[in-house]
Amino acid sequence: MKPKFGVVVFPGSNCDHDAYFAVKKILGYQSEFLWHKEKDLKGSDVVILPGGFSYGDYLRTGAIARFSPIMESVYKFAGSGGVVIGICNGFQILLELGLLPGVMMKNESLKFVCKDVYLRVEHNNNIFTKSVHQKVLKIPIAHGDGNYFADKNTLKELEANKQVLFRYVSPEGNIANEFNPNGSLNNIAGIINKKKNVMGLMPHPERCCDPILGDTDGALLFKSVAENYLS
Amino acid sequence: MYKATVIVKRRPKILDPEGKAVEQGAKLLGFNNVKKTRIGKYIEFFVETNDKTVAEKEVREYSEKLLSNPIMEDFEFTLEEVK
Numbered sequence: 050m051k052p053k054f055g056v057v058v059f060p061g062s063n064c065d066h067d068a069y070f071a072v073k074k075i076l077g078y079q080s081e082f083l084w085h086k087e088k089d090l091k092g093s094d095v096v097i098l099p100g101g102f103s104y105g106d107y108l109r110t111g112a113i114a115r116f117s118p119i120m121e122s123v124y125k126f127a128g129s130g131g132v133v134i135g136i137c138n139g140f141q142i143l144l145e146l147g148l149l150p151g152v153m154m155k156n157e158s159l160k161f162v163c164k165d166v167y168l169r170v171e172h173n174n175n176i177f178t179k180s181v182h183q184k185v186l187k188i189p190i191a192h193g194d195g196n197y198f199a200d201k202n203t204l205k206e207l208e209a210n211k212q213v214l215f216r217y218v219s220p221e222g223n224i225a226n227e228f229n230p231n232g233s234l235n236n237i238a239g240i241i242n243k244k245k246n247v248m249g250l251m252p253h254p255e256r257c258c259d260p261i262l263g264d265t266d267g268a269l270l271f272k273s274v275a276e277n278y279l280s
Numbered sequence: 281m282y283k284a285t286v287i288v289k290r291r292p293k294i295l296d297p298e299g300k301a302v303e304q305g306a307k308l309l310g311f312n313n314v315k316k317t318r319i320g321k322y323i324e325f326f327v328e329t330n331d332k333t334v335a336e337k338e339v340r341e342y343s344e345k346l347l348s349n350p351i352m353e354d355f356e357f358t359l360e361e362v363k
Binding site for chain 1: 294295297298301321346347349351352
Protein backbone atom coordinates (compact mmCIF):
# COMPACT_ATOMS: atom_id res chain seq x y z
CA MET A 50 0.00 0.00 0.00
CA LYS A 51 1.29 3.42 -0.89
CA PRO A 52 1.53 5.85 2.01
CA LYS A 53 -0.14 9.21 2.13
CA PHE A 54 2.16 12.12 2.85
CA GLY A 55 0.94 15.22 4.66
CA VAL A 56 3.01 18.37 4.17
CA VAL A 57 2.53 20.97 6.90
CA VAL A 58 2.38 24.59 5.78
CA PHE A 59 3.44 27.27 8.25
CA PRO A 60 3.51 30.99 7.53
CA GLY A 61 7.01 31.29 6.10
CA SER A 62 7.41 27.73 4.84
CA ASN A 63 9.04 27.84 1.42
CA CYS A 64 9.88 24.21 0.64
CA ASP A 65 6.33 22.95 1.16
CA HIS A 66 5.56 22.90 -2.56
CA ASP A 67 8.90 21.25 -3.36
CA ALA A 68 8.17 18.47 -0.86
CA TYR A 69 4.61 18.07 -2.17
CA PHE A 70 5.85 18.00 -5.77
CA ALA A 71 8.59 15.49 -5.00
CA VAL A 72 6.41 12.93 -3.25
CA LYS A 73 3.31 13.37 -5.39
CA LYS A 74 4.38 14.28 -8.91
CA ILE A 75 7.76 12.59 -9.08
CA LEU A 76 7.33 9.60 -6.81
CA GLY A 77 3.59 9.13 -7.28
CA TYR A 78 2.45 8.94 -3.66
CA GLN A 79 -0.67 10.57 -2.28
CA SER A 80 0.06 13.93 -0.78
CA GLU A 81 -1.86 16.73 0.85
CA PHE A 82 -1.04 20.09 2.40
CA LEU A 83 -1.86 20.52 6.10
CA TRP A 84 -2.44 24.11 7.21
CA HIS A 85 -0.74 24.87 10.53
CA LYS A 86 -3.92 26.29 12.09
CA GLU A 87 -5.78 23.04 11.65
CA LYS A 88 -5.46 19.96 13.81
CA ASP A 89 -6.53 17.32 11.32
CA LEU A 90 -3.70 15.30 9.78
CA LYS A 91 -6.18 14.13 7.11
CA GLY A 92 -5.24 10.49 7.37
CA SER A 93 -1.54 11.04 6.63
CA ASP A 94 0.77 8.08 7.11
CA VAL A 95 3.84 10.28 6.94
CA VAL A 96 4.00 13.91 8.03
CA ILE A 97 6.62 16.23 6.51
CA LEU A 98 7.61 19.47 8.24
CA PRO A 99 9.16 21.35 5.33
CA GLY A 100 11.98 23.85 5.11
CA GLY A 101 11.62 27.59 5.17
CA PHE A 102 11.51 30.35 7.72
CA SER A 103 8.40 29.69 9.76
CA TYR A 104 7.32 32.85 11.60
CA GLY A 105 10.32 34.60 10.09
CA ASP A 106 12.68 32.64 12.35
CA TYR A 107 11.79 35.21 15.02
CA LEU A 108 13.10 34.53 18.52
CA ARG A 109 14.78 31.25 17.47
CA THR A 110 14.28 29.02 14.44
CA GLY A 111 11.15 26.90 14.92
CA ALA A 112 10.40 28.40 18.35
CA ILE A 113 6.97 29.77 17.48
CA ALA A 114 5.90 27.20 14.86
CA ARG A 115 6.27 24.52 17.48
CA PHE A 116 3.17 25.94 19.21
CA SER A 117 0.98 25.89 16.07
CA PRO A 118 -2.26 23.92 16.56
CA ILE A 119 -1.21 21.26 14.04
CA MET A 120 1.90 20.49 16.05
CA GLU A 121 -0.19 19.18 18.91
CA SER A 122 -1.54 16.56 16.51
CA VAL A 123 1.92 15.88 15.08
CA TYR A 124 3.26 15.37 18.60
CA LYS A 125 0.53 12.84 19.39
CA PHE A 126 0.93 11.19 15.98
CA ALA A 127 4.66 10.74 16.58
CA GLY A 128 3.98 9.47 20.09
CA SER A 129 1.82 6.69 18.72
CA GLY A 130 4.48 5.65 16.21
CA GLY A 131 3.50 7.86 13.25
CA VAL A 132 6.29 8.72 10.80
CA VAL A 133 7.51 12.33 10.89
CA ILE A 134 10.19 13.89 8.71
CA GLY A 135 11.56 17.35 9.51
CA ILE A 136 13.62 18.94 6.78
CA CYS A 137 15.79 21.99 7.55
CA ASN A 138 13.38 24.36 9.32
CA GLY A 139 11.24 21.29 9.96
CA PHE A 140 14.20 19.74 11.79
CA GLN A 141 14.58 22.93 13.82
CA ILE A 142 10.89 22.77 14.75
CA LEU A 143 11.26 19.12 15.88
CA LEU A 144 14.14 20.16 18.14
CA GLU A 145 12.11 22.98 19.68
CA LEU A 146 9.15 20.62 20.10
CA GLY A 147 11.37 18.13 21.88
CA LEU A 148 10.63 15.22 19.54
CA LEU A 149 14.35 15.21 18.81
CA PRO A 150 17.11 16.25 21.22
CA GLY A 151 19.50 19.18 20.82
CA VAL A 152 19.37 22.62 19.30
CA MET A 153 20.47 24.45 16.15
CA MET A 154 22.83 27.36 16.48
CA LYS A 155 23.95 29.85 13.87
CA ASN A 156 26.47 28.43 11.38
CA GLU A 157 29.96 28.80 12.74
CA SER A 158 30.97 30.82 9.67
CA LEU A 159 27.95 33.14 10.20
CA LYS A 160 27.20 32.61 6.52
CA PHE A 161 24.06 31.22 4.95
CA VAL A 162 25.37 28.14 3.16
CA CYS A 163 23.66 26.91 0.00
CA LYS A 164 25.43 24.07 -1.82
CA ASP A 165 25.53 20.34 -2.46
CA VAL A 166 27.04 18.31 0.36
CA TYR A 167 27.91 14.66 0.80
CA LEU A 168 26.22 12.69 3.55
CA ARG A 169 27.29 9.37 4.91
CA VAL A 170 24.40 7.08 5.78
CA GLU A 171 25.40 5.82 9.21
CA HIS A 172 22.73 3.22 9.88
CA ASN A 173 20.04 1.28 8.08
CA ASN A 174 18.24 0.30 11.28
CA ASN A 175 15.17 2.43 10.50
CA ILE A 176 12.54 2.96 7.82
CA PHE A 177 14.18 6.12 6.48
CA THR A 178 17.34 4.42 5.25
CA LYS A 179 16.46 0.73 5.32
CA SER A 180 16.21 0.58 1.54
CA VAL A 181 19.05 3.05 0.90
CA HIS A 182 21.95 0.94 -0.29
CA GLN A 183 24.29 3.80 -1.20
CA LYS A 184 26.74 4.68 1.54
CA VAL A 185 27.17 8.32 0.49
CA LEU A 186 24.40 10.63 -0.74
CA LYS A 187 24.74 13.96 -2.49
CA ILE A 188 22.02 16.34 -1.28
CA PRO A 189 21.90 20.14 -1.12
CA ILE A 190 21.81 22.23 2.03
CA ALA A 191 20.51 25.79 2.35
CA HIS A 192 20.59 27.20 5.86
CA GLY A 193 21.99 29.80 8.20
CA ASP A 194 21.25 27.93 11.43
CA GLY A 195 22.39 24.35 10.98
CA ASN A 196 25.08 24.12 13.62
CA TYR A 197 23.85 21.15 15.63
CA PHE A 198 24.54 21.28 19.35
CA ALA A 199 23.65 18.98 22.24
CA ASP A 200 25.19 18.57 25.67
CA LYS A 201 27.81 15.86 26.19
CA ASN A 202 25.47 13.28 27.68
CA THR A 203 22.84 13.74 24.97
CA LEU A 204 25.49 13.42 22.28
CA LYS A 205 26.90 10.30 23.86
CA GLU A 206 23.44 8.79 24.07
CA LEU A 207 22.67 9.67 20.43
CA GLU A 208 25.82 7.94 19.26
CA ALA A 209 25.35 4.92 21.54
CA ASN A 210 21.74 4.42 20.40
CA LYS A 211 22.74 4.74 16.73
CA GLN A 212 20.51 7.78 16.31
CA VAL A 213 22.96 9.80 14.23
CA LEU A 214 21.71 8.99 10.77
CA PHE A 215 23.69 11.32 8.51
CA ARG A 216 27.08 13.01 8.78
CA TYR A 217 28.73 15.58 6.52
CA VAL A 218 31.62 13.84 4.77
CA SER A 219 33.93 13.95 1.74
CA PRO A 220 32.62 12.53 -1.56
CA GLU A 221 34.39 9.30 -0.57
CA GLY A 222 32.66 9.21 2.80
CA ASN A 223 35.47 10.42 5.08
CA ILE A 224 34.75 12.64 8.05
CA ALA A 225 36.82 15.80 8.35
CA ASN A 226 36.30 19.36 9.52
CA GLU A 227 36.63 20.74 6.00
CA PHE A 228 33.46 18.90 4.96
CA ASN A 229 31.45 20.24 7.89
CA PRO A 230 29.56 23.21 6.41
CA ASN A 231 28.20 24.69 9.63
CA GLY A 232 30.19 23.58 12.67
CA SER A 233 27.80 20.81 13.76
CA LEU A 234 29.07 18.57 16.56
CA ASN A 235 30.40 15.26 15.21
CA ASN A 236 29.54 16.48 11.66
CA ILE A 237 25.89 15.69 12.38
CA ALA A 238 23.51 16.40 9.48
CA GLY A 239 20.53 14.32 10.55
CA ILE A 240 19.26 12.30 13.50
CA ILE A 241 16.35 10.06 14.47
CA ASN A 242 14.53 9.58 17.76
CA LYS A 243 14.93 6.51 19.96
CA LYS A 244 11.78 4.90 18.61
CA LYS A 245 13.11 5.49 15.08
CA ASN A 246 9.92 6.98 13.68
CA VAL A 247 10.97 10.65 13.67
CA MET A 248 13.80 11.95 11.48
CA GLY A 249 15.25 15.44 11.27
CA LEU A 250 17.85 16.48 8.72
CA MET A 251 19.26 19.80 7.54
CA PRO A 252 19.85 18.81 3.88
CA HIS A 253 16.94 18.99 1.43
CA PRO A 254 16.14 15.58 -0.11
CA GLU A 255 13.03 17.04 -1.78
CA ARG A 256 15.27 19.25 -3.91
CA CYS A 257 17.01 16.33 -5.56
CA CYS A 258 14.32 13.90 -6.61
CA ASP A 259 13.62 14.95 -10.18
CA PRO A 260 15.95 13.40 -12.80
CA ILE A 261 15.52 16.50 -14.93
CA LEU A 262 17.41 18.47 -12.28
CA GLY A 263 20.35 16.06 -12.23
CA ASP A 264 20.71 14.48 -8.82
CA THR A 265 18.10 12.11 -7.45
CA ASP A 266 19.62 10.84 -4.20
CA GLY A 267 16.89 12.56 -2.18
CA ALA A 268 14.26 10.26 -3.70
CA LEU A 269 15.97 7.27 -2.05
CA LEU A 270 14.86 8.47 1.38
CA PHE A 271 11.21 8.99 0.44
CA LYS A 272 11.15 5.64 -1.37
CA SER A 273 12.64 3.92 1.65
CA VAL A 274 9.93 5.41 3.87
CA ALA A 275 7.22 4.35 1.42
CA GLU A 276 8.56 0.82 1.23
CA ASN A 277 8.99 0.35 4.95
CA TYR A 278 6.53 2.59 6.77
CA LEU A 279 4.23 -0.27 7.71
CA SER A 280 6.97 -2.38 9.26
CA MET B 281 -0.04 45.90 36.23
CA TYR B 282 3.62 45.02 35.92
CA LYS B 283 6.19 45.76 33.31
CA ALA B 284 8.49 42.80 32.71
CA THR B 285 11.96 42.99 31.24
CA VAL B 286 13.51 39.70 30.19
CA ILE B 287 17.11 39.27 29.13
CA VAL B 288 18.04 36.05 27.33
CA LYS B 289 21.73 35.17 27.09
CA ARG B 290 23.59 32.32 25.47
CA ARG B 291 25.18 30.09 28.09
CA PRO B 292 28.79 31.08 28.75
CA LYS B 293 30.19 27.92 27.16
CA ILE B 294 28.06 28.20 24.02
CA LEU B 295 29.79 29.72 21.04
CA ASP B 296 28.46 33.13 20.06
CA PRO B 297 29.38 33.74 16.42
CA GLU B 298 27.41 37.00 16.33
CA GLY B 299 29.33 38.37 19.29
CA LYS B 300 32.55 37.32 17.65
CA ALA B 301 31.66 39.06 14.38
CA VAL B 302 30.60 42.25 16.14
CA GLU B 303 33.85 42.27 18.09
CA GLN B 304 35.75 42.15 14.81
CA GLY B 305 33.91 45.37 13.95
CA ALA B 306 34.97 46.83 17.29
CA LYS B 307 38.60 46.07 16.45
CA LEU B 308 38.23 47.76 13.06
CA LEU B 309 36.93 50.86 14.83
CA GLY B 310 39.94 50.83 17.09
CA PHE B 311 38.20 49.69 20.29
CA ASN B 312 41.09 47.46 21.25
CA ASN B 313 40.04 47.17 24.89
CA VAL B 314 36.75 45.50 23.97
CA LYS B 315 36.80 41.81 24.86
CA LYS B 316 34.37 38.88 25.03
CA THR B 317 31.39 40.49 23.26
CA ARG B 318 28.26 38.41 23.77
CA ILE B 319 24.92 39.07 22.09
CA GLY B 320 21.61 38.26 23.72
CA LYS B 321 17.98 39.33 23.54
CA TYR B 322 16.08 42.00 25.39
CA ILE B 323 12.32 41.49 25.61
CA GLU B 324 9.81 43.72 27.40
CA PHE B 325 6.09 43.36 27.93
CA PHE B 326 3.30 44.09 30.39
CA VAL B 327 1.54 41.58 32.63
CA GLU B 328 -2.02 42.52 33.50
CA THR B 329 -2.31 41.56 37.14
CA ASN B 330 -1.88 43.30 40.47
CA ASP B 331 -0.49 40.20 42.12
CA LYS B 332 3.29 40.13 41.95
CA THR B 333 3.47 36.37 42.60
CA VAL B 334 1.17 35.70 39.66
CA ALA B 335 3.20 38.04 37.44
CA GLU B 336 6.46 36.36 38.42
CA LYS B 337 5.09 32.90 37.75
CA GLU B 338 3.79 33.92 34.34
CA VAL B 339 7.00 35.65 33.27
CA ARG B 340 9.08 32.70 34.40
CA GLU B 341 6.94 30.19 32.50
CA TYR B 342 6.83 32.37 29.38
CA SER B 343 10.61 32.69 29.51
CA GLU B 344 11.14 28.98 30.03
CA LYS B 345 8.66 27.76 27.43
CA LEU B 346 9.10 30.23 24.62
CA LEU B 347 11.47 33.15 25.11
CA SER B 348 14.54 31.01 25.81
CA ASN B 349 15.78 27.56 24.93
CA PRO B 350 17.20 25.99 28.10
CA ILE B 351 19.67 23.89 26.11
CA MET B 352 21.71 26.91 25.11
CA GLU B 353 20.30 29.94 26.88
CA ASP B 354 19.77 31.39 30.35
CA PHE B 355 17.34 34.16 31.19
CA GLU B 356 16.85 36.73 33.91
CA PHE B 357 14.00 39.16 34.42
CA THR B 358 12.84 42.13 36.43
CA LEU B 359 9.33 43.30 37.26
CA GLU B 360 8.35 46.87 37.77
CA GLU B 361 4.93 47.88 39.05
CA VAL B 362 3.15 50.32 36.74
CA LYS B 363 0.12 52.29 37.86
